[in-house]
Amino acid sequence: MALAINVSSSSSSAISTSSFPSSDLKVSAPRIGSLRLSERVNVSSASLSLSGKRSSSVKPLNVQSFTKESFVPSQAASSMVASEKLDVVEVEDFEELAKSLETASPLEIMDKALETFGNDIAIAFSGAEDVALIEYAHLTGRPFRVFSLDTGRLNPETYRLFDTVEKHYGIRIEYMFPDAVEVQALVRNKGLFSFYEDGHQECCRIRKVRPLRRALKGLRAWITGQRKDQSPGTRSEIPVVQVDPVFEGLDGGAGSLVKWNPVANVEGNDVWSFLRTMDVPVNTLHAAGYVSIGCEPCTRAVLPGQHEREGRWWWEDAKAKECGLHKGNIKENSTASVNGTSSSSSTVADIFKSENVVSLSRQGIENLMKLENRREAWIVVLYAPWCPFCQAMEGSFDELADKLGGSGVKVGKFRADGDQKEFAKRELQLGSFPTILVFPKNSSRPIKYPSEKRDVDSLTSFLNLVR
Numbered sequence: 001m002a003l004a005i006n007v008s009s010s011s012s013s014a015i016s017t018s019s020f021p022s023s024d025l026k027v028s029a030p031r032i033g034s035l036r037l038s039e040r041v042n043v044s045s046a047s048l049s050l051s052g053k054r055s056s057s058v059k060p061l062n063v064q065s066f067t068k069e070s071f072v073p074s075q076a077a078s079s080m081v082a083s084e085k086l087d088v089v090e091v092e093d094f095e096e097l098a099k100s101l102e103t104a105s106p107l108e109i110m111d112k113a114l115e116t117f118g119n120d121i122a123i124a125f126s127g128a129e130d131v132a133l134i135e136y137a138h139l140t141g142r143p144f145r146v147f148s149l150d151t152g153r154l155n156p157e158t159y160r161l162f163d164t165v166e167k168h169y170g171i172r173i174e175y176m177f178p179d180a181v182e183v184q185a186l187v188r189n190k191g192l193f194s195f196y197e198d199g200h201q202e203c204c205r206i207r208k209v210r211p212l213r214r215a216l217k218g219l220r221a222w223i224t225g226q227r228k229d230q231s232p233g234t235r236s237e238i239p240v241v242q243v244d245p246v247f248e249g250l251d252g253g254a255g256s257l258v259k260w261n262p263v264a265n266v267e268g269n270d271v272w273s274f275l276r277t278m279d280v281p282v283n284t285l286h287a288a289g290y291v292s293i294g295c296e297p298c299t300r301a302v303l304p305g306q307h308e309r310e311g312r313w314w315w316e317d318a319k320a321k322e323c324g325l326h327k328g329n330i331k332e333n334s335t336a337s338v339n340g341t342s343s344s345s346s347t348v349a350d351i352f353k354s355e356n357v358v359s360l361s362r363q364g365i366e367n368l369m370k371l372e373n374r375r376e377a378w379i380v381v382l383y384a385p386w387c388p389f390c391q392a393m394e395g396s397f398d399e400l401a402d403k404l405g406g407s408g409v410k411v412g413k414f415r416a417d418g419d420q421k422e423f424a425k426r427e428l429q430l431g432s433f434p435t436i437l438v439f440p441k442n443s444s445r446p447i448k449y450p451s452e453k454r455d456v457d458s459l460t461s462f463l464n465l466v467r
């Protein structure tokens with residue numbers, strides 16, 4: 001990082017090194033009023049010396065730093081500030097830095113992050129496998145800080161892990177809490193589980209996003225455990241370091257916060273190999289089938305073969321599975337509409353292309369719903385072709401359709417995203433993609449498949465029970 005310090009003064013008293021023997025030359029740091037140049041004036045939360053070294057002391061996230069609004073210089077200092085100007089410019093091309101670190105190990109990336117930002121950076125710890133970040137930081141031998149968002153609704157196992165981690169590494173986690181008045185208003189107005197009805201964003205905004213925003217306002221950089229393989233819809237392109245596209249840091253404004261993702265290029269299995277090798281304490285929920293761990297009401301175990309994010313907010317769309325902490329990962333879609341879907345999604349190839357899968361239109365599925373005495377039972381998948389979980393079950397559903405050909409059971413698909421989504425949520429019990437419905441022969445009401453095991457045998461067994 002290039003550090004440029006320029007001191008210009010209306011005073012003509014310049015010091016020339018050629019006027020004194022080198023052995024007798026002693027130059028004290030210039031002063032601005034009552035402050036030395038090495039002291040901080042609205043420049044950095046860490047003390048900067050002329051050599052660019054950062055202080056090794058650690059200050060908590062909630063320490064208030066002087067700003068232009070809160071710092072009022074004395075009359076003498078004001079007159080000196082008027083005649084002397086201090087410019088500190090930090091220059092770093094983080095896109096180029098990300099490219100240079102693309103093949104670096106997580107330990108190298110962590111070391112670079114801590115070296116660059118010192119006490120102005122902290123690790124965001126959720127109580128899941130991102131404990132690996134703390135181990136990497138410990139291995140660098142540098143001082144480091146850790147903060148966590150206590151939403152008030154975490155699993156007991158997560159709280160126990162927090163305590164274990166503090167004792168294991170000899171650290172104090174800096175906890176951030178939601179505003180009690182905001183939580184009280186939300187619960188009183190909507191109840192304890194409103195997110196099951198109107199989505200998780202409002203609750204996450206109060207319990208997670210706003211506390212995070214407060215934490216980051218005291219930092220210049222933060223470290224996350226994001227990996228590209230965690231969420232195909234939102235995290236597949238994250239770099240190892242970037243200017244944070246959403247949040248602001250200590251100096252305020254766009255570009256004032258840097259986000260480090262040391263394990264971005266590491267696969268989940270490799271993270272776990274590292275944790276086992278280093279004997280790192282982990283959340284006991286992992287042993288119960290929990291992979292991605294968040295708040296207790298919004299997290300559940302996943303089955304073998306399921307993607308880890310299927311255990312989070314399982315009643316919502318796969319592409320929306322971000323709580324807001326990493327909102328910058330979600331790309332804005334074009335607003336242009338093509339056949340009821342956005343132009344970005346319209347370019348995705350269709351799925352479930354077996355000749356034994358009937359593609360249903362809106363009118364077709366409405367007619368199917370109206371039939372009280374059907375000649376044949378139907379099994380229908382409500383899907384979106386861009387959904388990675390729909391894509392993952394394409395093979396098994398096509399195989400099921402081929403297996404059921406001529407058996408008296410029809411297999412269909414209905415694309416339920418875009419303009420059809422509200423209809424599907426209202427009339428077809430759509431919760432998240434994919435949703436599978438069975439229309440029995442002698443019933444007008446479809447039966448929703450309750451499991452996330454979508455292999456041929458599981459679907460066949462359910463069909464035989466209800467058709």
